[in-house]
Amino acid sequence: MAELTNKGLVFGSDCISVRLDYAITESKTVTSGIGELSNKDFLELDVAAFLLGTPMSSKPMLADSSHAVFYNNHLSPCGSLKYSEVRIPASSGVAGSAKEKISANLETLPDSVSQIVFLAAIHNAHARQQSFSKFEGARVRIYDDDTNSEIMNLNLEEDMPTATGVEIARFCREENRWLFLPMGDGDAVGLEFYFCKYLDGLER
Amino acid sequence: MSKEFSMARQPVYILADTSGSMNGESIEAMRIRIPGIISAMKKSSVGMDADSIMLELITFNKSPQVECRLASLDGYPDVNINVDANSPSFFGEALRLLEARFAENAWPEDYDPLLIILTDGKFSDTMLSKMMIPRIKKLGFAKIIAGLSGVDTDGQILRDLADEILPIDRLDDVYVRQTIEQ
Numbered sequence: 001m002a003e004l005t006n007k008g009l010v011f012g013s014d015c016i017s018v019r020l021d022y023a024i025t026e027s028k029t030v031t032s033g034i035g036e037l038s039n040k041d042f043l044e045l046d047v048a049a050f051l052l053g054t055p056m057s058s059k060p061m062l063a064d065s066s067h068a069v070f071y072n073n074h075l076s077p078c079g080s081l082k083y084s085e086v087r088i089p090a091s092s093g094v095a096g097s098a099k100e101k102i103s104a105n106l107e108t109l110p111d112s113v114s115q116i117v118f119l120a121a122i123h124n125a126h127a128r129q130q131s132f133s134k135f136e137g138a139r140v141r142i143y144d145d146d147t148n149s150e151i152m153n154l155n156l157e158e159d160m161p162t163a164t165g166v167e168i169a170r171f172c173r174e175e176n177r178w179l180f181l182p183m184g185d186g187d188a189v190g191l192e193f194y195f196c197k198y199l200d201g202l203e204r
Numbered sequence: 205m206s207k208e209f210s211m212a213r214q215p216v217y218i219l220a221d222t223s224g225s226m227n228g229e230s231i232e233a234m235r236i237r238i239p240g241i242i243s244a245m246k247k248s249s250v251g252m253d254a255d256s257i258m259l260e261l262i263t264f265n266k267s268p269q270v271e272c273r274l275a276s277l278d279g280y281p282d283v284n285i286n287v288d289a290n291s292p293s294f295f296g297e298a299l300r301l302l303e304a305r306f307a308e309n310a311w312p313e314d315y316d317p318l319l320i321i322l323t324d325g326k327f328s329d330t331m332l333s334k335m336m337i338p339r340i341k342k343l344g345f346a347k348i349i350a351g352l353s354g355v356d357t358d359g360q361i362l363r364d365l366a367d368e369i370l371p372i373d374r375l376d377d378v379y380v381r382q383t384i385e386q
Contacts, residue, residue, distance in 0.1 A: 004335045008300075144331070151331045158225040159328065160290035182329050184266040184292040 013107035022138035121165035133161035160186030221323035223293035244380035264298035296332025316346035
C-alpha cells in the first residue's frame with residue numbers, strides 16, 4: 001500500500017508490476033518473390049526491468065546482465081523479478097495483441113539492490129525506422145498488484161511520439177521501504193543503450 | 205523580500221499542461237488563452253487596487269516549473285509556453301508543487317485564491333494525482349476551474365478536483381471577470 005510522504009509515494013513490501021500492451025497489426029515476415037523478408041512494418045516493443053546496486057561508486061549499476069529481466073532473461077537471480085508474455089498474432093486483417101509483464105516482489109529483493117528501473121523500447125527501431133508514433137494505443141503501466149491500483153501509465157504514441165526508448169520509472173530503496181520516482185524520459189535509443197548505460201556506465 | 209502588504213491580495217494560480225499530448229491545437233489554444241485571462245483579470249481590477257490581483261504561473265509536463273512567481277498583473281512578464289514533445293504529464297507532481305507554493309505564498313489578509321488548470325486531462329502519474337486531490341481541496345481555493353482542450357479525455361481526476369470544467373476557449377473575458385468579481 002502506498003503512502004504519500006514529503007518525498008513522494010513510498011511503498012512497503014508490495015508486489016508491483018510493469019505491464020505493456022500494444023496491438024500487432026502485421027506479421028513479422030512477408031514473402032517476396034525472392035523469399036522471406038523481415039517486415040519493416042512489424043511493430044514490436046520490449047519491456048525490461050533492471051536491478052541496480054550501488055557498489056563502490058555512487059552511481060547505481062547492474063551487477064551483471066543476469067540482473068536485467070526482459071524477453072531474453074525471464075527471472076532475476078534472486079527470483080524477485082519475473083517476466084511473462086502473451087502474444088496473439090494478427091491474422092486475416094484482424095489485429096493481434098501483445099502483452100508483456102514484469103512482476104517485482106519488493107519484499108524479497110536482496111539488500112544489494114538499491115534501485116529498480118523500468119524501461120521500454122522498440123525492437124530494432126533503427127532498422128525498422130520506427131518511433132513510438134507508430135504504436136497506436138500502446139500503453140505501459142506500473143501497477144501495485146497488491147491493491148490492483150494503477151500507479152502510473154504512459155501512452156507511448158501521444159506522450160513521446162518521436163522517442164524509441166523510455167525510462168518509465170524507478171523505485172529507490174529508502175531503509176526498508178521503496179520511494180517511487182516517475183521518470184518518463186524518452187529518447188531515440190534502444191534497449192542496448194540502457195544496457196551500456198547501466199553496465200558500463202557509458203552514455204551517448 | 206518583506207511579506208508585509210498594504211492591501212488584501214487576490215491570488216490566482218494557473219497550472220498549464222505542457223506535456224507531449226498538448227502538442228498542436230491544444231498548446232495553441234493555451235498560448236491564446238493565458239494572455240486573454242491576464243487581460244480579463246486586469247479589466248476586472250478596474251475600480252479595485254490594480255495591484256491586488258496577483259498571478260502565479262506554473263507549467264508542468266514530466267516536471268513542474270514555476271514560470272512566474274506570484275506577481276502583480278501590472279507589468280506581468282510575457283511568458284513563452286512551450287511543449288516538451290516527448291514528455292508525459294505528471295499532474296500529481298504539479299499538485300505537490302502547487303501545495304508547497306500555496307503555503308509559501310499564503311498571507312492572512314489574502315482573499316481565498318483561485319486555481320485555473322489548463323490541460324487536456326491526460327495524466328500519467330495516476331495514483332499520486334488521485335492522492336493529491338483531497339490535499340488540494342483542503343487548501344481552501346475559492347474556486348478550482350479546469351479549462352479543457354482536446355477530446356477523448358478520461359477526465360475522472362479533473363471531475364474529482366475541479367468545481368467547474370469547461371472547454372478552454374470558454375475561459376473568455378466575460379467568464380474570467382465574473383469569476384474574479386464573485
